[in-house]
Amino acid sequence: MAQIIDGRAIAAQVRAEVKAAVEAWVQAGHRPPYLAVILVGDNPASASYVRGKTRAAAEVGIASDTLHFDPSISEAALLAEIARLNADENVDGILVQLPLPDHINPSRVLNAIRPDKDVDGFHPVNAGRLLLGEPGFVPATPAGILELLRRSGIETTGKHAVVVGRSNIVGRPLAALLLHRGIDATVTVCHSRTRNLAALTRAADILVAAIGRPRYITADMVREGAVVIDVGINRVDDPGHPRGYRLVGDVDFEAVADKASWITPVPGGVGPMTIALLLRNTLHAAQRRYPYP
Numbered sequence: 001m002a003q004i005i006d007g008r009a010i011a012a013q014v015r016a017e018v019k020a021a022v023e024a025w026v027q028a029g030h031r032p033p034y035l036a037v038i039l040v041g042d043n044p045a046s047a048s049y050v051r052g053k054t055r056a057a058a059e060v061g062i063a064s065d066t067l068h069f070d071p072s073i074s075e076a077a078l079l080a081e082i083a084r085l086n087a088d089e090n091v092d093g094i095l096v097q098l099p100l101p102d103h104i105n106p107s108r109v110l111n112a113i114r115p116d117k118d119v120d121g122f123h124p125v126n127a128g129r130l131l132l133g134e135p136g137f138v139p140a141t142p143a144g145i146l147e148l149l150r151r152s153g154i155e156t157t158g159k160h161a162v163v164v165g166r167s168n169i170v171g172r173p174l175a176a177l178l179l180h181r182g183i184d185a186t187v188t189v190c191h192s193r194t195r196n197l198a199a200l201t202r203a204a205d206i207l208v209a210a211i212g213r214p215r216y217i218t219a220d221m222v223r224e225g226a227v228v229i230d231v232g233i234n235r236v237d238d239p240g241h242p243r244g245y246r247l248v249g250d251v252d253f254e255a256v257a258d259k260a261s262w263i264t265p266v267p268g269g270v271g272p273m274t275i276a277l278l279l280r281n282t283l284h285a286a287q288r289r290y291p292y293p
């Protein structure tokens with residue numbers, strides 16, 4: 001039976017570190033870090049993540065506001081809001097909650113955020129820096145996964161990490177991060193068109209599932225003793241549950257936990273780290289740790 005990587009406990013540790021650093025920053029005479037969160041429309045999951053972010057921010061002493069726009073807002077109006085926040089010296093971090101409505105081009109919106117305020121790390125400048133191994137904002141989910149491995153004492157050097165999923169918010173940046181000097185994994189990236197996926201996942205020392213399909217990774221796809229990181233957050237109907245649905249990951253947890261050496265649960269694994277690392281990025285934005293240009 002695998003050891004469980006407790007994302008809630010590790011995220012609480014990271015938040016406590018951010019809180020202490022924010023206190024020291026304010027003690028030194030600076031105003032508290034300030035995060036502007038943009039939420040477009042009424043996707044209930046997005047609204048709940050945004051509440052989670054602003055509540056967690058308040059708990060560590062980071063000020064924030066949520067700018068909530070009607071789903072019909074035009075792309076031009078959204079870009080104008082971003083331009084205003086870019087120019088406001090009291091705004092340290094800007095975050096646009098994804099997904100955006102279909103009539104808005106997400107690249108155009110993300111590319112409009114000043115890279116030194118881009119606490120999600122989705123701007124091409126930060127993505128490029130990550131690829132080159134230069135300092136910049138690293139997206140919170142991949143950064144959180146690295147913290148889970150590091151703080152659980154899991155070795156990455158020379159290990160074969162197999163990332164299933166090539167999204168811009170998880171798979172691609174995580175693959176880049178795992179290649180960094182000091183992390184030094186050997187990385188394979190798989191996706192929906194990969195042939196013979198199971199042969200590749202079975203070769204993984206560290207298997208990261210970021211596919212977005214409930215329980216897609218089954219026990220036969222996992223090597224005995226592998227480390228399994230489950231990024232999936234899938235809502236499946238469950239009339240017996242108070243919310244009417246249950247969250248399950250991209251990994252068939254019970255069966256895979258019998259084979260793995262370490263595994264992250266869903267909920268309580270990667271998800272809470274995403275919020276904790278966003279807070280750390282926001283602190284760094286206030287401290288201008290990643291100045292641009």
Ligand SMILES: Nc1nc2c(c(=O)[nH]1)N[C@@H](CN(C=O)c1ccc(C(=O)N[C@@H](CCC(=O)O)C(=O)O)cc1)CN2
Binds near residue numbers: 098140272275
């Ligand atoms: N602008 C962004 N949009 C999105 C990001 C992001 O990093 N930046 N990531 C995801 C959603 N996300 C944050 O936005 C997120 C997802 C899940 C969690 C989380 O804490 N999950 C909990 C369960 C919560 C629940 O009960 O519903 C867990 O896994 O334990 C936090 C943040 C897409 N959009």
Ligand SMILES: [Mg+2]
Binds near residue numbers: 139141
């Ligand atoms: Mg994320």
